[in-house]
Structure formats: C-alpha cells, structure tokens
Amino acid sequence: VSDKILVIGASGLVGSRILARLGKRALGTYCSQPRAHLQLVDVTDADTVDDEVDALRPTAIVLTAAYTHVDGCEQDPVRSHAVNVQGTRNVARAAARNGSRLVFLSSDYVFDGQHGPHDLFAKPAPINVYGRHKLEAERIVAGEVASYAIVRSCNVYGYDPDGKNFVMAVYRCGIEGRSLRVPVDQWGNPTCADDLAAAVDKVVGYRDSGVFHVAGPDYVERLSWAWRTAEVLGLDPGFIQGVSTRDLRQPARRPLNAGLDSRVSLAKLGVTMRGLEEGLAAVRDAMAAVRATA
Numbered sequence: 195v196s197d198k199i200l201v202i203g204a205s206g207l208v209g210s211r212i213l214a215r216l217g218k219r220a221l222g223t224y225c226s227q228p229r230a231h232l233q234l235v236d237v238t239d240a241d242t243v244d245d246e247v248d249a250l251r252p253t254a255i256v257l258t259a260a261y262t263h264v265d266g267c268e269q270d271p272v273r274s275h276a277v278n279v280q281g282t283r284n285v286a287r288a289a290a291r292n293g294s295r296l297v298f299l300s301s302d303y304v305f306d307g308q309h310g311p312h313d314l315f316a317k318p319a320p321i322n323v324y325g326r327h328k329l330e331a332e333r334i335v336a337g338e339v340a341s342y343a344i345v346r347s348c349n350v351y352g353y354d355p356d357g358k359n360f361v362m363a364v365y366r367c368g369i370e371g372r373s374l375r376v377p378v379d380q381w382g383n384p385t386c387a388d389d390l391a392a393a394v395d396k397v398v399g400y401r402d403s404g405v406f407h408v409a410g411p412d413y414v415e416r417l418s419w420a421w422r423t424a425e426v427l428g429l430d431p432g433f434i435q436g437v438s439t440r441d442l443r444q445p446a447r448r449p450l451n452a453g454l455d456s457r458v459s460l461a462k463l464g465v466t467m468r469g470l471e472e473g474l475a476a477v478r479d480a481m482a483a484v485r486a487t488a
C-alpha cells in the first residue's frame with residue numbers, strides 16, 4: 195500500500211472507529227489500555243513519539259489521543275496541558291519533520307456556547323480548561339505543520355460494550371436500574387462515531403489545510419437525547435432525571451448552546467452524517483448482533 199497512516203489514540207472511542215475504517219492502510223497506538231495489534235505511544239514523551247513517527251514515516255497522522263475528561267482537565271490542568279497541548283506539540287513536530295499530513299481531532303468546546311451551533315466563522319472563546327487546551331493545540335497544529343486538518347466534532351457516540359460515551363452510559367444505567375441525572379440545558383449535535391470516521395477518512399485524503407466541522411445534523415439537549423436513547427433501546431425512561439447544569443455542579447463550566455453547524459465542511463468532503471434516530475437504531479442493531487452471536 196502506498197498510504198501509511200498512523201492513528202495515535204486508536205484505543206479510544208473515535209480512534210478505534212477511524213482505525214477500523216482505514217483498515218490495512220493504518221497502524222494504531224494506545225497509551226494505558228493495551229489492545230491487540232496496537233503499539234504503545236505516550237504523546238507526552240517526545241522521544242517515543244519521534245521514534246514511532248520517524249520509523250514509519252507516515253503519509254498522514256490522525257491524532258485522536260487526548261485527555262478528554264472535561265472535569266478531570268479542570269481539576270488537573272497540568273495533566274491536561276501535558277497531554278492535550280504538549281502532547282499535540284510533540285506529534286506536530288514529528289509530523290512536520292517527516293512531511294506527514296496531520297489530522298487533529300478537536301471539539302466544539304473551543305466555543306463559549308452562547309450562540310451554537312457554531313459554524314466555521316464563529317470565533318473560538320473557550321470557557322473551561324479542556325476547551326482552552328484544545329484551542330491552544332489547534333493553533334500549534336496550524337503553526338507547525340505544512341499540511342494539516344483540524345476536525346472539530348461534538349457529542350460522539352457509538353456501540354461500545356465498555357465505552358463511556360453518553361448513549362452507552364444511558365443504556366447501562368437503564369439496565370442496571372440506576373438513576374441518571376441529565377442536564378436539560380446543554381445543547382449539542384450527537385455524532386455517530388462511524389460517520390465521523392468516514393469523514394476523517396475523506397479529510398486524510400483531502401488536499402487543503404484548514405478547519406472542518408464534522409457533527410450530526412440534529413441539535414438537541416441532553417435530556418431529550420437520553421429519552422430518545424431509552425426509547426430506541428427499549429428501556430423505560432423513568433430512571434432519567436432532568437436537572438439544570440447549575441444544579442449538577444460539574445467542576446468545569448459547560449458551553450450551554452454548544453454544537454457545530456457542519457454543512458459547509460460536509461458538502462466540501464461529500465459526506466453525510468446520519469441523524470440521531472438512525473444512529474440510535476444502528477446502536478440497537480449492533481447490540482442485537484452481539485447478543486445473537488453470544
């Protein structure tokens with residue numbers, strides 16, 4: 195194969211889907227969660243990053259590795275900076291030295307959530323540590339690498355038995371009979387992980403550098419997202435309790451009207467993202483398929 199693509203963070207939700215999508219063209223890495231066929235790379239260790247990238251000399255690197263726990267970032271900004279900023283810088287430098295295209299996964303949390311869903315003209319103005327560090331990382335990528343793409347996404351979900359994404363969290367609470375407190379005032383675009391992976395595949399092969407918004411078409415708040423999830427997965431929604439963000443007392447401030455308007459980027463890439471109903475049905479079908487083979 196002529197393409198060699200390195201997916202850094204392939205043990206995570208988004209990275210694992212991208213790796214699956216790219217198939218034989220790609221090689222993946224993990225950090226703390228070993229998986230078959232993945233190599234160990236800690237992005238905070240510049241030497242290891244250099245060794246890996248210099249040995250492979252990939253045409254493209256997809257960087258999904260990040261410290262993604264938003265409240266964790268708020269409580270441990272040093273760790274967030276080490277992984278999300280310095281880690282990105284280490285990868286960007288290695289990409290630049292090897293002439294690799296760098297596709298960097300970023301977030302709608304670079305915005306303040308005053309006027310979402312945010313289009314490509316919206317001005318980033320993060321209101322928490324995670325968002326500030328993702329924005330800093332975006333700027334490093336744009337500044338260090340000749341061929342780069344920043345892919346901002348939002349509220350990613352997919353079938354994943356041990357995953358912590360929102361749809362799986364709702365499912366697990368439902369079947370275990372635990373109650374779940376869900377904010378009624380946090381808006382975003384639920385994004386099917388497989389669709390995001392298909393879009394990233396296109397971005398890898400796209401010639402131009404720049405920013406892409408890649409998220410699902412439906413703009414919803416978390417409570418109705420949780421209800422729809424329970425309904426499609428056949429759970430009685432009585433365990434879901436709506437609360438205001440203020441009452442949730444999360445350590446990190448949340449952009450309330452967050453989310454992304456992705457229409458321009460998706461038209462450019464020629465990809466469509468499925469809506470929430472269709473995406474939830476796919477999760478339900480994946481669960482049924484696993485049950486059938488168990």
Ligand SMILES: NC(=O)c1ccc[n+]([C@@H]2O[C@H](COP(=O)([O-])OP(=O)(O)OC[C@H]3O[C@@H](n4cnc5c(N)ncnc54)[C@H](OP(=O)(O)O)[C@@H]3O)[C@@H](O)[C@H]2O)c1
Nearest residue numbers: 203205206207208225226227236237259260299347349350
């Ligand atoms: N999920 C969303 O809703 C969402 C929304 C917008 C943007 N994004 C962005 O999409 C990207 C992927 O998110 P995700 O949801 O897939 O996250 P995730 O499931 O938490 O996965 C994070 C990945 O990063 C790896 N990682 C963490 N620390 C590392 C380190 N020091 N060195 C190397 N790898 C490290 C993890 O490896 P181990 O698990 O093996 O340690 C894992 O593979 C992130 O950049 C995130 O900001 C996600």
